[in-house]
Amino acid sequence: MTPLDLPGHVRITIEAGDPQIATRAAYQLAHLTGGSGPSEPEATSDGTYSVWIYARPEA
Numbered sequence: 001m002t003p004l005d006l007p008g009h010v011r012i013t014i015e016a017g018d019p020q021i022a023t024r025a026a027y028q029l030a031h032l033t034g035g036s037g038p039s040e041p042e043a044t045s046d047g048t049y050s051v052w053i054y055a056r057p058e059a
Contacts, residue, residue: 008057008058009035009036009056009057010054010055011052011054012033012035012052012053012055013052014029014038014051014052014053015044015049015050015051016048016049016051017048017049019049022038022048022049022050022051023038023051026038026039026051026052029053030055033053035053035054035055036053036054038051038052039052
């Protein structure tokens with residue numbers, strides 16, 4: 001999944017030490033905010049995993 005410019009949305013990044021936890025948190029946040037499904041987990045330089053979603057701030 002690549003970042004898209006979605007008018008009216010904000011990009012939220014979630015980091016966790018476990019890629020499954022980051023993904024689950026992103027799914028829950030996307031559900032609560034009417035956002036997109038999460039990106040694939042990406043390893044970061046500090047040993048965590050980063051997942052992002054697009055969310056609607058008015059949700």
